[in-house]
Amino acid sequence: MTFRILVADDEKNIRSGLAKSLEMDGYEVVQAEDGQEALRQMHKTEIDLILADLRMPKLPGDKLLKKVVSAYPAIPVIILTGHGTVDNAVEAMRDGAYDFVTKPVNLERLGLLVKRALSRRELARKHQELEAEISRLGKQKLGAEILGKSTIMHHVFELLKQVAPTKASVLITGESGTGKELVANAIHDQSPRNKAPLVKVHCAALSESLLETELFGHEKGAFTGAVNQRRGRFELADRGTIFLDEIGEINQSTQIKILRVLQEKSFERVGGESTISVDVRIIAATNRNLKEEVVAGRFREDLYYRLNVVNIHIPPLRERPEDIPLLAARFLKEFASENKREILGLEPKAAMALRSYSWPGNVRELRNIIESAVVMSKYSYLGPDDLPNYVTSRGNENDIRIKPGTPMTESEKLIIRANLNMFGGNKSRTSEALGIGRKTLHRKIKEYGLEAELDESSVSP
Ligand SMILES: Nc1ncnc2c1ncn2[C@@H]1O[C@H](COP(=O)(O)OP(=O)(O)OP(=O)(O)O)[C@@H](O)[C@H]1O
Ligand SMILES: [Mg+2]
Known part of the structure; x- marks a missing residue:
């Protein structure tokens, strides 16, 4: 573009x-x-x-x-x-x-x-698109933009309704693609802060020093290249909400600074002396087990408790298959109208395949699969042929069995290999599905000697 x-x-x-x-x-x-x-x-x-x-x-x-x-x-x-x-x-x-x-x-x-x-x-544009989509979905479904009819999701909705009007920090946990960002949006929208901005920070996407200046801003001359003063995201989120996505990835020094904002509601810009006070609600999300990170000494316990005043856990899609038909129908309708296709529904066989697949990429994966099926399909009902093979073929070689007593490293190797297979060697999709960073995946592929196998199968990024 x-x-x-x-x-x-x-x-x-x-x-x-x-x-x-x-x-x-x-x-x-x-x-x-x-x-x-x-x-x-x-x-x-x-x-x-x-x-x-x-x-x-x-x-x-x-x-x-x-x-x-x-x-x-x-x-x-x-x-x-x-x-x-x-x-x-x-x-x-x-x-x-x-x-x-x-x-x-x-x-x-x-x-x-x-x-x-x-x-x-670009980020702003993507954000706008998301907002537009939410409001479109919302209109069709009387404000309930997060779909789900399973009991587990009803609990999530209840919790969301209770905590939204308060100022409590919320920690949203769940695997990749389960809808954590959607929940963060909903909390902000249903809070009295909804007139002020919801500022999103993708903590894993920025290097340590960049993240600090993004969060807290910097004074002119704070470092080479800091030719102007810049306000950080905490300032931009004043009276609103800040969404710290992938909070599990931040380093110790940033953890301390965020802790201080939570405790004292104030901070200094990088290279600055004057203290800035803000009124910001914090929502954080992670697909890691933060408690484990705390135990391992990588995440501060005091910060963990401050962020985790309320925990909203979104279970993976495979644990709530009742939601699958509802989500599939919604996405189908959405993409059919977006692509001007006359697609009316799913053939029972296709619907069954969707229900029994394990969805490592959760709702995002379902959404993507429906989108490409809608675009590619020639008929007015999506059949099993419109779905990827790995969704329709059950019990194939990607199903792994790990017996109790298998060492962690061996289990991990099996899991990574199965996922690489399933995604045709695509490392981005594999790391996303596994909820680990690409660097980590690369390291583990080396560690477990999986490179040779990768070369044999299709090569992708
Ligand atoms: N319950 C739901 N109803 C409707 N759409 C959903 C639901 N859950 C997730 N989605 C959709 O799935 C996609 C992924 O959701 P989202 O980005 O919120 O996931 P996430 O948990 O933040 O993932 P990641 O950890 O990878 O950032 C989005 O397109 C979102 O709109
Ligand atoms: Mg997210």
Whole structure:
């Protein structure tokens, strides 16, 4: 997918210089010579990011920024500023600019900034899509966006209803794909904080130092590259909720800092002295057994108890097969309408196969399988042929038997091998299904000498 960037500057040379450099980086560029022209372009075409000069005729950059922030809040704006106007640029940051760069523009730094801003935009977009989906599902089902009719899920709903209006920290546990994020969304939406943002942080996706600056922000000059002050996610979540996804992955020093936010409701930005107070509710999620992490000394016990004031555990899909037909029907309807396919339902054989499969990837896997079945199917009812082989063939070589007394390492090897088989050697899917990181999976494949077997089967990422 190509991103389209709007460059608004009244100086032709600067405009075309920036355009050329961005085009070399593979972006599509639209130019505007003043603020009004920029707005016109925005209405006309879909823009992913804006570079705007502060001083422009007709509509200066700061005014343009305000209009963009209110009309297109998801589109990041980077302000270009001359020597004399750095103060104004800082003000623009306060008004919602993503960042600013001073002229003459350092193209390398601009390139990095653009890349980062766009990836943030992608996240925002994905988030929006999810929100739209939830509200669509919600409308069809009177606000119950998390589907489930099993007794276990009813317990989850009860708990959710009880805890949502409070400020209690919630720890959501469950295997990958069980709906932890969905539950986090629902808690926030049903809480009095729902007018303020729900800020999500994917703790495993960021390196240690990046995670700290993401969470707490940093002061200008806190480290090389910290050219501006930046507010962290805890500040952005003020009066709202912060969702710390994959909390089990954070290191000791970040654990201490988060503990302090929980205890004192305050923190300092990285490289900063002044203490910032926030009113934030914390929801955390993990697919690890945090208690075990505590016992193993990898996770602080005091933090564990603070996060785990209320625990919502979402059981794996295989433990609540009653939910499968309901979920399958919902996803089928959703994808049929999205792809404009006239698919009415499932053949009984296909429905049976879905019910007896073990769903290592849980609801996410079910959703994906239904989506591809809907797209590929030629008939108005999905049959077993529309489902992947490993779903329909039961009792195949992927079923493993581990007798009591088998050493842990041997059991682990069997499990990993079976999963690799099942996913055709695809390591991403395997690590996801097993709920372990890709690095860990790689290490274990080496450790157990499974590489040779992998080479024989199909090779995938
Ligand atoms: N009970 C449910 N009803 C409807 N959709 C569900 C349900 N549970 C999960 N889903 C859907 O399954 C997918 C995975 O859910 P989600 O991202 O919340 O899982 P997760 O537990 O956060 O997974 P991971 O640990 O991998 O991050 C999403 O598309 C979500 O909408
Ligand atoms: Mg998740």
